[in-house]
Amino acid sequence: MTQASTSNGFGRIATGAAIGLVAGLAIPHARKAVMQTPSLAAGDWVEALKMEHRMVEKLFDKLLATGEGETITREMLLSKIAYALNKHAIEEENVIYPALAEGGHADQSRHLTQDHAQVKTFIYDLRRISSRSPQWLPKAQEFWAALQHHIREEEDQIFPAFHDAMASDENTRLTKMLNWEGFKVA
Secondary structure (H helix, E strand, O other), X not given: OOHHHHHHHHHHHHHHHHHHHHHHHHHHHHHHHHHHHHHHHHXXXXXXXXXXXHHHHHHHHHHHOOOOOOHHHHHHHHHHHHHHHHHHHHHHHHHHHHHHHHOOOHHHHHHHHHHHHHHHHHHHHHHHOOOOOOOHHXXXXXXXXXXXXXXXXXXXXXXXXXXXXXXXXXXXXXXXXXXXXXXXXO
């Protein structure tokens, strides 16, 4: 083997490693940007959160339509739901709920945070139960019913009133903060 072919082989390895490194650093950021795009496009924190609610709703529609034999599909959909709700909870718990409390709505903030704890418990319970179990789908339905109640409360009562009571620049600030929180975890 000549020195030229040895150095040429090393050069290709080094180039491949550099490309791999760049891709490894860039891909997570690109994925984050894609995951946060719907919220950014909404332009307003209430609309962004509603869009995220609709995405979870579509995932639940698919999940609740599965049969007992579709265990892998159930587990994959539950993982997607858990991921989406975790991102959503971080946005709300790190931005919106503290703003609610600061704005004199501490009871609502605590209540909504407790709902999020219940969501985490449902996800835990569904992961503990075999997705083949006859108990699995009723537990998923119970989870969805509780989550729908939480969503309706936020969308129909708490968020619109809070949004309308704030100045435009404050809503803009909350929107930017919400998007930043979502980008950090997307």
